[in-house]
Amino acid sequence: MYTLNLKEVELTPQIDEKKIFENNDEIKLERLVVEYITKNYQDTYKNPITLGRKVREAIKDEKGQTESDRSKKSTEEFVNSVDKENQARRKTEEFTDEEMDSKFNELSAWNRVERDKVWDEYNPKIEEAENEEERRKLDEEMKLKLDDVEFEHSQKFDTLSEEKRKKVESLTN
Incomplete structure (x- = not known):
């Protein structure tokens, strides 16, 4: 199970909403969160590439590790x-x-x-x-x-x- 706490997504400006998302599929979770942020914070985060990357960086697996923790991809x-x-x-x-x-x-x-x-x-x-x-x-x-x-x-x-x-x-x- 993959989880994401909306407060842990490092965005500028920071989202101060406490909301936890969960999904068995990491990609579906990413899409769900990006869609949620895009819908609820319209015109705040204009670059979808940056938004997607920031969301991916905050997703944690069942061990509480982020993608960065699991693999130090460059x-x-x-x-x-x-x-x-x-x-x-x-x-x-x-x-x-x-x-x-x-x-x-x-x-x-x-x-x-x-x-x-x-x-x-x-x-x-x-x-x-x-x-x-x-x-x-x-x-x-x-x-x-x-x-x-x-x-x-x-x-x-x-x-x-x-x-x-x-x-x-x-x-x-």
Whole structure:
């Protein structure tokens, strides 16, 4: 059984509501909580990538451990998994067009370049940080910037996917 105490979700501004969510499926629990927060705190948390990550970080398993406690996944692994998911989604599309493929490739390249810029900016700062508190703060800043890049990438990807869908539709009619 997975649980989440709404007060333990580290958001800015902090939610001061005492509410416990439970579900046997971690992903369903995440979706349930994100949906609850989105519905009840409209326009407060605008970036769904950040909101989802913050909720995931607060979910505890039956042993009271968070995902971070169970596995010390790096931010890069998270970003790469989203990249793979996007690539898999593209591969499932039946229609392939050189122009659209080129646009998707450019978008992927843009995403890699932007992520690398963030990594190049923050990794030296994190390594040179004088204490753990400063490292954590810099790490969180880096994660937020990576979330913003990923959110922008997903928006651009959705726009391209819609463009491709319309193009396929126009060819089949």
